[in-house]
Amino acid sequence: MELLQQLTFLERGIIAGVIIGFICPLLGAFLLVRRITIISEALSHITLTGIAAGIFLSQSALWLGFINPLYTGLVFSLAGSLLIEKLRQIYKHFQELAIPIILSSGIGLGAILISLSQGSYNEWYNYLFGSIVTVRLGDLGFIFFTGVLALVILIMFYKELLSISFDQEFAKTSGIGVRKINFFFSLLIALVISMSMKVVGILLVGAMVTLPVAASIQLAKSFRQVVIFGILFGELAMIGGIYFSYHLNVATGGMIVVTGVVLLLIAVILKRFRTGLA
């Protein structure tokens, strides 16, 4: 514990980044094969509402001051993922409408709560676009525990998740509780988004989930390879992004995403090269 307290703010940020760079692509690989990568965008936007609500509540009443916005963000994001499922049932013929509805109502409500609360705009930019220097020891703890929890869920239900992701019908007939697993999956997404938010920023969490696996699927030959390459690209983007943002004095979240985009471009070009030779 003493060792943890001696960490500098930069070391805390880097440790948080490495954890996030590992978990995000891992989840991304499952989202990719389920064809719902876009869900991470919707849930990250609704996390903004949760954060804004948390900050607003803790400002408006003294006895609510204990509320940590990270936790309200987590609750909102979980509620959002359940709402998306509900909306999919309401719009049976236009299921893809559920995501833009949640995405935009999340950010709309968030905008109102932001203009109601008295925080300075700069504080909000940290939430929106991420900042590595604001990772406190408590945040690092939150990131660590949510990361472990997400990892435990993934390992416990690995086979079930894989089966549902590839063929939901088959999973159902082979006796997997699809509803239960889907709930755990929603919980997993909500956990990963709220843990990544502090470093990468709400608007950029989706990028961390999508870009590394989009790059890895260009090169991988199996699901396992997608996961391994994805984590590799995720960590590279994370560390490269932090390094460049520190030296060029640019917003961390943005630089991480740009590094991810560059890696994606390299992967696409490599693939071209390979198929060109073959």
Added chain:
Amino acid sequence: MISVFFQYDFLKYALYTGLMVGFLAPFLGVFLVVRRLSLIADALSHITLSGIAFSLLLGRYYGFFAGLNPIYMGAAFSVGGALMIERLRTVYVYYKELAIPIILSAGIGIGVVFISLANGFNNDLFNYLFGSVVAVTKSDFHLIIGITIVVTLLLVLFYKELFFLSFDEDQAVISGIPRRFLHVLFIIMVALVIAASMRVVGILLVSSLMTLPVAAAMRLARGFKQMFVYAVVFGELSVIVGLISAFHLDLAPGGTIVIINVIILLVVVLLTRKRV
């Protein structure tokens, strides 16, 4: 309550812009939703942010760009993003839906880098993100009138072709409708409307004006024409009520407009549930 909007020039601009946008966005939104492209609006609005940030960054170094309205660069980026999405769909043949999250997140990531290079993390950026009643200038107003006229003309000219394409793409192609040309044209119209709506509604919220009224209209309408009517009525209603309440309560107008849309949607969903 509304009279104050006619007393001050900037409020007048905001109101008129809102009315134009409240018409255009849901109208195009109907085509977007029916063609199952509703997410494209989100991707394009996020990439518009990188265009605006790029323009702000250039403005710091070159006088020419400092005088230029950032909306132009935003619209250019958004058209470029639309073409990139088409390109990515051919790269990921088996995972076509990946194109949108890639462009969306890349757009906002690049935007953030440009903004921080331009030292632009200030109140102006907040207005771009969430909209503002006071930010609509005279030059914005003229530009938005121009966009409204062009898009409306194009819609009138190509209504039948777009209609046909939305419902039966194969049949439309066989009857000789130039699918590629129309698709690119349509996407460019969406990009223009996003650029026009941005000032009042904000970049992060433009897409909701395109999808939420349509989602509500869809539950009520009994035909395609009715869907347009309902969508535009909901859109205009949300913009007017949203702008007025945002001004009087000192809130971000984008947020109030979206929340009114969400309320309309909820009411409609509850009403139609009883009917069944």
